[in-house]
Amino acid sequence: MAPWAVGAGAGVLALGPGLGPGFVLRYDMVFVPDPPLSATTLGGGGGFPRAVPSDAVVGALAQLLPADAVQTVLLLAVFVLGAAGAARLVPGPYLVPRLAAAVFYVWNPFIAERLLLGQWAVLLGYAGLPWVLSAAVRLARARDLARLVVALLPAAVGGFSSVVLSALVALPAGLWGRRGAADQDRRMPIGQRVPGAVRSAVLAVAALAVVSLPWLVPALGSGARTDPAAVDLFAARADTPFGTVGSLVVLGGIWNAQAVPEWYGHPFFAACRLVLSVAALAGWVWLLRRCRPLFGRGLTAAAAAGFAIALLGVAEPGRELLRALIGAWPGFGPLRDGQLYVAPLALLQAVGFGGAAMWLRGAAGSGTGHGGDGDPGEPLSSSEADREAGSLRVFGALWTSAAGSAGGGRPGAGRGAGAARVAGAVAAAMLLVAPFVLLPGLVWGAAGRLAPIAYPGEWTAVQRIVSADERPGAVLVLPWSAYRGLDWSGDGSTAVVLDPATKLFDRRVVWNDDLRVEEGGAVRVIEGEDQLARRVDRLHAAGVGVSGYLESLGTLGIRYVLIEREALRGPDTAAAVDPLSAGLLRENKFSDGFREAEVVHRGPRLILLELHDEQVGAVKDELSVLEVTGWLATVGAIIWSLSVSGSSLVSMRPDRNTGTVSRKESPTC
Template sequence: MTDRTRHLVAALTGLGLGLAALGPGLAPGFVLSYDMVFVPDPAFTRLTFGLTGVVPRHVPSDAFVTALAAVVPADAVQKLVLLAVFVMACTSAASLVPSPRLLPRLAAGVCYAWNPFVAERLLLGQWALLFGYAALPWVVAAAARTDEPGGGRRLVRSLLPAAIGGFAALAVSAMTALAVALVTAPGAGRYRAGLRVVAAAGVLSLPWLVPGALRPAGLPGDGTAVGLFAARADTPFGTLGSLLLLGGVWNGETVPSGYGAPVVATIWLVVVVVALAAYGRWCREPVWRRGAAVAAAAGFAVAALGAVAARVLEGVIDLWPGFAVLRDGQQFVAPLAVVVAVGLGVAADRAAEARWPGVAAAAVAAPVLLLPTLAWGAAGDLRSVRYPDDWARARQIIDGDPAPGDVLVLPWASYRSYPWNGGRRVLDPMPRYLHRRVVVDDAVTVGGTTVAPEDPRAVKLAPVARTGTPPAATLRDEGVRYVVVDAEPGANRPSGAATEVLRGPDLVVYRIDGAGGGVRDAVPVAPVVAAWVLTGLAVFWSIAASRTTLSFPLLGGIKPRRPHPRRRTP
């Protein structure tokens, strides 16, 4: 069997896993869950590129989705992106297993694509983070060869999914790549390899780094919120044990149904420990072995930091707000997932060498059997819905109005539990749905504690907006043209001279005449355009110079280990 065939089988296996996991989410419509917000007919706006002054966490992932939606219906784009996560994850992890056998490779691929980390982040709606996670094994392989001729180009290509995912995905991938490059490169080459990793990650970060740095309000970094987003126990083995098992997400509502039961958790613990032991004992040929282990250890330490040393992390964030990305520490167990997956594949390979094919097959099936509630849309939690007709009429009215002015959304809360979405929580879609500047409450409340809002417009309007009946005169003076009430319409409406232009069962729209042009976007356009141009040139250089596509030359590059010849015994 050729490498190309092995990659194809792994990709098809990943596709099957994706179909099984998404289930009802593949029906026409959109899956809306926590941070996963897709809208019909998205448009390129100033928000898309982080020019409105909000923290550009959605850059460049929103631009990626909007570009695809120009040629494919937006709901189909969402399904393709989510399926791509499973396909890439299974294929990339399978390519790292140093064996020509198919079952060991599939064991690694299935483990990497179907585990508590993927399930919890999928339910949390963080598809952009998972997009980068899916390509992390390719990053490991490319980072190990960074010091070789063409190594920089390979590294940039491998980091592209993380670059699309944005700041969190790229932070995880860059940390992993740096650890692998520094440990793997020989002697003086370590300095050069490290610089190449930093340069590649830096240039791919420019689309979100530049608008973030140019925000008038600066980089937000609330060290007091460390405890809110720290890893939490979701198994009987405590926080550290849960992280070792690739779980431990901060949001208990996104833990898959049934996960963490003592018997199942114990079996999964045995699988993980066996995989780690197999990785340490038998995975010796690949040049990236030690580097990946160091990255996994470093990621585990970062993941545990908020839970075991919160004050240290708070102090680090106070030194530089950019370290706030470390608050949600559980996302940094991603490199540990690579090691566990490869270790399981290596263990399956040793079982196959010992002529125990049943053990190798069990290694392939174990992750799915131990986490069955990821199937069928996470046991029905991920279902496709359609936006109500009232939303389309509201967009037609608001976007068709030539008069300037912003949109304020009530009630004043960041997440919604719409009845038409089955009551599932989702970040308010209105800023992406409308093509005007939309002001929403971007404060996050966890367990009764609220993290301060970051959008300067939201901070300024919060005192009147949180009352539910903001004075129309005040909103007019602040440049608000429309008020959209997309939940609890009876308790929320502007007081004073506001004209109701749409009332439906799902939302109400009010117009405030005489509003000015709103507040000018404070992030300058020219530096952001330059950032996109530089990133685009780097991507073009990485692809064109190698005369390859992004497919198998990126996926391959790991020479399989041949089975050791067996001596015949007399």
């Protein structure tokens, strides 16, 4: 249980004030009160399924818990699952190396920067990577599929990017980690033999496909496009003094300068983090040579492939290739965010960090006092870990071991060797806290940047009005821009976040999904994926006037128009911020409504217009037969996998007898 506890502790330390009542809102992380569970959140309605099925899962969980508690549970799950998964990949019977891996995996620049960008769904997939690796490496027969599907549960919740990351790990692991496939091949008639690696890869693809159906089916039918111009803006960038490549090696390099943790670029911390990553890589090499873990080649290949993808955006030829790929097929769009793909390298470094702790501890030479029966190249079973970690004996055992080794380890060991072992044990213990100390910007809500805030009552008021209306029709959100600066905390701070209105309603919301990114003092715009938003864009450009505008919105299937007055910053600046919203407010100043619409909510923060029914040409948001089939297949496969494997993700047991090195050869492993 110790790795689970360490993960929970790290989560509490990182989230800090965010664990209290209220919602942590930051960039892509948007949680709302009473989040809807509707056909739209399940992928229906024709929009681009960018938050499928994560929004649906949040909506489902919110039926059981308050929505802010759901957010807390999901964020903590990232740390707990990630830490426990990384720990169980470290071979050998020793707890400290496994805890070192656990700490490294959940306390590094990658997790800090993605958290500050609000990409909790991506982080769920990241947390599931160790479990995916562990399951994929044993893929040999169809019955192994159930274990992989269970391991893919976090990625299934996370959606698109999470599944892509999982594929990056699962496919190499399946190709190079097949267990017993060769034996099985030999038993089969020659004419029927299928290479085990191919069989494992096919099984991995099948598992990935089945958990992807909820977002894959609507995505293929959405007609979405991806703007190749985004390649330049979302490519990895240098956020340390070591350039872009160096930043990626230390697991940083995110494109957004606003998502970099406090003090991260300070030369002292940057240098120390670089040393830490190099030590972790050295530990990985040592571990590969010493223990030859079954997942070694697969994880090495996954990390190398991920790093190569991340590097694509660093130089112009790579960017040109990415632009060509995205131009040929929008499905290559996720490759534009290169830094995302260092996630397998983070896992490799975490396990290598455990290896470094193992080396420091000197276990390779002593081999005394810890007669664990784990097999080489495989993690311990949970029960062994539980026994070892069941009490405060953990750290006591470390010191006892060190002292014992110092006093009489191997015959002939002198005082110098004993001192070295004590120093090694102390260093291993210090390694446990090094990731925390050398990345202080993640502590306590990322130095206060992940603070909870409460929604003003007006937001739930307009949510109730729209929810009470059973007639079809989308909600259009103005001002026509995706991100807002919310100053609801009352302490003068501003939370920059995707407009919460995009997730507030149980029907399709049309918002400007163009992304504005500042580079070199100039704001560049990346065209969004939603085709209905593009049609509204063209309507704005046409300059048809307020009446014509509202009439046209009705024909596009829009029933409500939500104007966020607080984003306009008052009447004096409204016209400069968003002329269209200002025009609507001006027209509405001396009356209760328009000829084409009625004001159904008017408050200091929000105005909600409802278009007259006869103007609205909308159809009800529903799931297509294909989308329903996709959901049924995914949910059915998950239920089947849980029942077949007889376990949840938490209780998945590692297998035995799969290593390649005997314990006599390597007492460490």
